[in-house]
Structures are given as structure tokens and as C-alpha cells.
Amino acid sequence: MIPVADSEEVRVDIEARDRYRIMWLAGIREVDMTQHCLKTFAECDRHRVDTKLRRQTLRLSVANPPAAWYLCALPIPWDWQRNAHLAFEYAPGETWAGDALVRGLGVHLANARPIMGWGEHSIPRDAQMRASRLYRTCRNWQFAWWLRSHRDVPDAPPFTEKDIDEEGPEQLEFS
Numbered sequence: 107m108i109p110v111a112d113s114e115e116v117r118v119d120i121e122a123r124d125r126y127r128i129m130w131l132a133g134i135r136e137v138d139m140t141q142h143c144l145k146t147f148a149e150c151d152r153h154r155v156d157t158k159l160r161r162q163t164l165r166l167s168v169a170n171p172p173a174a175w176y177l178c179a180l181p182i183p184w185d186w187q188r189n190a191h192l193a194f195e196y197a198p199g200e201t202w203a204g205d206a207l208v209r210g211l212g213v214h215l216a217n218a219r220p221i222m223g224w225g226e227h228s229i230p231r232d233a234q235m236r237a238s239r240l241y242r243t244c245r246n247w248q249f250a251w252w253l254r255s256h257r258d259v260p261d262a263p264p265f266t267e268k269d270i271d272e273e274g275p276e277q278l279e280f281s
Contacts, residue, residue, distance in 0.1 A: 116166040116175070116196055117216040122159070124188070124210030129155045129179040131164060133172035136262040137254055139235070142244040147176065148262030155179075171196040173259045174221055176249060179211050191245045193221040193252075207245075224252035 118131070130144060133151030141148075151172055153164055157179075166175065179190040192206035197219040204220070206213050226242060228251040235241035253259040 113198060113217065114168060116168060116171075116194075116218045117214075118164040118166065118175075118177070118218070119214040120155070120162050120164070120177070121212040122157075122161075122179070122210070123212065125182045126157045126179040126190070126211070127182045127184065129157045129177075129190075131155050131166075131175060131177045133166070134174050134176055134250075134253060134259065135172045137250040137259050138262040139233070139247070139250060139254070142235075142241050142247045144178070144246065146244070146246045146250045168196050168198075168217065173253055173257045174249075175218070176246065177206055177211075177213065178246065179206065181210060186243065189245065191249075193224065193249050194218045195221055221249075221252075224249050228252040228255070 122129075131153040132144065132147045133153070134147045135150060136148040138146060138148040153166060155164065156162060174193050174195045177190070177192040177194075181188045181190075188208050188210060190206040190208050190211035192213055194202075194215055195218060198217055200217065200219045202215045202219055204213065205211060225248055228248050229236050229242065230251065233251070241247050250259075
């Protein structure tokens with residue numbers, strides 16, 4: 107049973123049944139289609155998620171909700187097919203429980219519903235980076251294309267050298 111959430115928040119209960127190296131939750135307001143992984147969502151609302159906890163609850167304010175929230179978790183050892191992803195949106199009074207694309211990460215939502223139906227098919231055939239495997243297979247990038255076409259989420263302002271964060275957001279680097 108999903109606990110009742112205050113109507114002024116989205117409640118996200120996460121149960122990690124596998125171990126994860128990276129786990130984050132972003133409230134998406136802009137997209138940057140020149141990037142992949144977390145950087146696709148440009149300047150987003152970041153919510154603390156602890157990879158060491160088996161169970162945790164996040165409470166997200168709906169005072170100024172983003173276009174969507176996106177939960178991403180990369181397993182140990184890394185395996186693309188076991189990456190967990192869940193896109194969801196504010197939906198007062200609705201609840202949902204299920205897995206975040208894979209069986210290792212269970213999620214319960216209150217005052218929210220998952221966004222389904224996006225994937226590699228969401229990327230336009232003529233998208234500049236579509237030929238790149240890193241971009242085409244990035245589920246964050248796929249969802250960003252869906253947001254652009256279904257929710258009119260704006261593009262982030264152009265990136266400049268002064269915007270570089272030496273620590274940077276957590277991203278999986280392929281070598």
C-alpha cells in the first residue's frame with residue numbers, strides 16, 4: 107500500500123533491490139540536446155538520493171512543479187540493460203507502484219504518475235547526434251526528445267566556458 111502524501115507534495119518511495127553506483131532525481135525545466143546523460147536536462151532541480159540506502163522517501167514540492175521528474179540509477183557492476191529509469195509528472199490524487207524500467211529498483215509514487223511511451227523512437231530521424239551510440243541509446247536523451255515534442259520543454263541557453271562546473275553532475279563516462 108502506498109502511504110498517503112500531502113497534497114502539496116509528490117512523494118517518491120524508492121526500494122533498491124540491487125546496488126547502484128549512481129542514483130539521482132531531477133526536476134526537468136529545460137533540455138540541452140547537445141548533451142547526454144544528466145547533462146541533457148541542463149539546469150534542473152536536483153534532489154538528494156542516497157545510493158547506500160535500501161529504502162528512502164523523497165518529498166518533492168509542487169509549488170512550482172517542473173515539466174517532469176526523472177529518476178536514474180546505474181547498477182554495480184554497470185550494465186546498460188539494468189540501468190533504472192523512471193519519468194513521472196505531477197498528478198494530484200493519483201498513485202502508482204512499479205519498477206523503474208528494471209526489476210532492481212521499485213518505486214511508489216503519490217500525487218504523481220509515470221510518463222510512458224517514450225524511447226529511441228522519440229528521437230527524430232534527422233536529429234544531429236542520433237547516429238552516435240552514446241546519444242541514441244541514452245534514455246535521458248530519448249526522454250528529452252519526448253519532452254520537447256510532447257510538452258514543449260524549452261532548450262537551455264547556450265553553454266559557455268564560465269558555466270563549467272569542475273565537479274560536474276554525476277555522469278557515466280565510457281572509455
